[in-house]
Amino acid sequence: MLTMVTACSSKPRRFDPDAGSAAGVTVDPDKICEPGTQELCYGGPPSTMGAGLCKAGARTCNDEGTEHGPCEGQIQPAIELCDTPADENCDGAVNEGCIYPSCADVPAGSPSGVYLHDPGASGAAEAPAVYCDMESEGGGWALLYNSVGSDRGTTMAFWDIPYLHRFRSKGEPSLDANVYQGWLYHQGTEYRDEVEDIQGKVAQLFHARSAGIEPDTLHFKAPELVSGESEIYEAQFAAGWSSSDFDGDTWAENCSVKYSRVTQHYSSCWRYSLGSDADSPVDDGGWGPHLHSASARRLGLHVDGSGYTRVKRLSRWVRR
Incomplete structure (x- = not known):
């Protein structure tokens, strides 16, 4: 099942072996995520996400559940351009300094x-x-x-x-x-x-x-x-x-x-x-x-x- 979380963490999330054992389920201690699941990710300053052109992307857990793939689809702050109507640096202002x-x-x-x-x-x-x-x-x-x-x-x-x-x-x-x-x-x-x-x-x-x-x-x-x-x-x-x-x-x-x-x-x-x-x-x-x-x-x-x-x-x- 594809699931999404509202934000990504800079640290890997690992499954808790004790929680799995308590439920009678064997848990691989090397797994950090459920294979195929996705979570939101963003590498820019948190205050810029959702402002201007900036937006979060998604990263997918690999087949082994040991790591996430690259953050795809995200747009981080860039240099402000003067020939577009967009807020490329995602600071809430358009074409400042132009x-x-x-x-x-x-x-x-x-x-x-x-x-x-x-x-x-x-x-x-x-x-x-x-x-x-x-x-x-x-x-x-x-x-x-x-x-x-x-x-x-x-x-x-x-x-x-x-x-x-x-x-x-x-x-x-x-x-x-x-x-x-x-x-x-x-x-x-x-x-x-x-x-x-x-x-x-x-x-x-x-x-x-x-x-x-x-x-x-x-x-x-x-x-x-x-x-x-x-x-x-x-x-x-x-x-x-x-x-x-x-x-x-x-x-x-x-x-x-x-x-x-x-x-x-x-x-x-x-x-x-x-x-x-x-x-x-x-x-x-x-x-x-x-x-x-x-x-x-x-x-x-x-x-x-x-x-x-x-x-x-x-x-x-x-x-x-």
């Missing part, structure tokens, strides 16, 4: 998460970390910015980003934190804006393309709406860009100054804001991201009863 030109170069099938990027585009001394969405619309999307609502009242101040810092980084890449990585505008030809409402429902606001970006004004070159909310696309992508010390929007005044010094793309002025309300008072306790409630309703999102509803998250993704 550096990619963009999220689009991360191997297809890799999980969404933080990956290191070529520092050339960012101007950083070391490879910057970028959050990559590897699942939506074919994957390969880099998180350019993310605004997260907070009762602590800290989000609004985060988005006061001066003109000279328009291509710099701020915050750590995560969908649960405020992050801005303006240098990713240099890479982009495709953009996708999305929102998550207070109840956790996520909706895409629009998908757009551009032929690049004007570095002095942050105006998109030849912007084009692919799909989604045309009003939000016009207000937050196709028109202008303003910070508190640069007025590049299409309104007679500075939209950023008008709305709590929030730096973002504007027309006259916004359908969503990364840090300001449009209902009085516009600071809204420092909560942060708001979306025009009429747009939220069209998308089937929760609204809080105001003209510009609080949302949990507003995110912009870019793909080259």
Whole structure:
């Protein structure tokens, strides 16, 4: 009969002759296992078994019952490869230490998460970390910015980003934190804006393309709406860009100054804001991201009863 045990021991298991004699059965003292039986075996660190690609194998007791054969089928930790979506070293992380030109170069099938990027585009001394969405619309999307609502009242101040810092980084890449990585505008030809409402429902606001970006004004070159909310696309992508010390929007005044010094793309002025309300008072306790409630309703999102509803998250993704 084929039997399996849940783990293998580094020491041979011998039959107990006394136990056999007590039962009136003659036991060969050289036997350590029952011929033909199998047990699981694994030669790697115990903590890695079952993680990543690593798995146990099986070894079979020989015909004499004196020893086990080789451990067949096991996979032990190996060197991490950068061109596969697998966790070869079985440490629970994929492609750690690997550096990619963009999220689009991360191997297809890799999980969404933080990956290191070529520092050339960012101007950083070391490879910057970028959050990559590897699942939506074919994957390969880099998180350019993310605004997260907070009762602590800290989000609004985060988005006061001066003109000279328009291509710099701020915050750590995560969908649960405020992050801005303006240098990713240099890479982009495709953009996708999305929102998550207070109840956790996520909706895409629009998908757009551009032929690049004007570095002095942050105006998109030849912007084009692919799909989604045309009003939000016009207000937050196709028109202008303003910070508190640069007025590049299409309104007679500075939209950023008008709305709590929030730096973002504007027309006259916004359908969503990364840090300001449009209902009085516009600071809204420092909560942060708001979306025009009429747009939220069209998308089937929760609204809080105001003209510009609080949302949990507003995110912009870019793909080259």
